[in-house]
Amino acid sequence: MAAEQMRWRLRENQTTKHFGFRLVAAERGKVVLRMRVGKKHLQVHGVVHGGVLAALADTAGGLATYMTAPRGTRVATIEMKINYLEAVEGGSVTAEAIVVRIGRHVAVVDCDITDDAHRLVGKALMTFFVGPFRKNRKKRPA
Numbered sequence: 001m002a003a004e005q006m007r008w009r010l011r012e013n014q015t016t017k018h019f020g021f022r023l024v025a026a027e028r029g030k031v032v033l034r035m036r037v038g039k040k041h042l043q044v045h046g047v048v049h050g051g052v053l054a055a056l057a058d059t060a061g062g063l064a065t066y067m068t069a070p071r072g073t074r075v076a077t078i079e080m081k082i083n084y085l086e087a088v089e090g091g092s093v094t095a096e097a098i099v100v101r102i103g104r105h106v107a108v109v110d111c112d113i114t115d116d117a118h119r120l121v122g123k124a125l126m127t128f129f130v131g132p133f134r135k136n137r138k139k140r141p142a
Contacts, residue, residue, distance in 0.1 A: 003023065003026040006023060006026050006031070006063055006066070006067070007023050009063070010022075010023055010063075013059075015055060015059070016059060019035055019040075019041070019052060019055060019056070020035050020036055020038070021033045021034070021035050021056060021059055022034050022035070022036075024094065026063065026067060027067065028067050028068055029064055029067060029068045029098060029099035029102075030064055030067070030096070030097065030098050030099070031060045031061075031063040031064040031067060031096075031097050032060070032094060032095070032096045032097075033056060033059060033060045033063075033094070033095045033097075034092055034093070034094045034095075035052075035056055035092060035093050035094075035095075036091075036092045037088060037089075037090050037091055037092060037093065042089075045087075046089060047087040047088055047089050048087075048088040048089075048093065050082070050084050053082070053084065053088075053093065053113055053121070053122050054080065054082050054124070056093065056095045056113065057080070057082060057095050057097065057111040057113055057122065057124035057126070058077055058080055058124075058126065059095075060095040060096070060097035060111055061077075061080075061097040061109035061111050061124065061126040061128065062075050062077065062128060063097070064097040064098060064099050064109055065099060065102065065107045065109060065128045065130060067099075068099045068102050068107065069102065069107070069130050073130055073131060073132070074130075074131065074132060074133050075107070075128050075129065075130055076128065076129045076133075077126060077127075077128055077129075078106070078127040078128060078129050079126065079127040080124060080125075080126045080127075081124065081125050081126075082122055082123065082124040082125075083122065083123045083124075084121070084122050085119075085120055085121055085122060085123065086115070086119050086120070086121040086122075087121075088115050088121050091115055091116035091117075092115070092116055093113055093114065093115055093121065094113070094114050094115075095111055095112070095113050096111065096112050096114070097109050097110070097111040097126075098110050098111070102130060103130075104130075104131070105129060105130055105131045106127060106128070106129065106130060107127070107128045107130050108125070108126070108127055108128075109125070109126045109127075109128065110124075110125055111123070111124040111125075111126065
């Protein structure tokens with residue numbers, strides 16, 4: 001996937017538009033996203049909500065996987081583990097996601113989240129499904 005196609009994907013995605021994620025860099029197996037911190041990102045104690053940082057890491061990780069996966073492949077998060085290391089009150093946060101390994105159907109991605117002072121504020125390890133999705137999935141009984 002080319003960087004311009006990735007920018008289009010980010011523009012069309014409601015989550016990335018809502019949070020204001022911006023593409024900084026993209027290459028095979030590596031994506032860097034940045035988000036300017038605003039009031040909507042803060043939790044009650046005035047620091048960026050952990051879920052917002054997790055969404056930033058997850059988005060960067062998914063896009064890094066897309067950059068590595070075969071054309072036409074779909075990607076979905078299977079699992080995510082994140083450590084919050086420092087509180088972020090303002091400025092911007094950057095997520096740098098790197099594909100550690102990609103197999104036939106599973107990719108593992110490491111992601112560092114840093115602030116403007118280059119402090120490591122979060123560390124995520126994610127697993128993604130890589131492959132086709134069935135178009136006519138059977139509905140599960142309620």
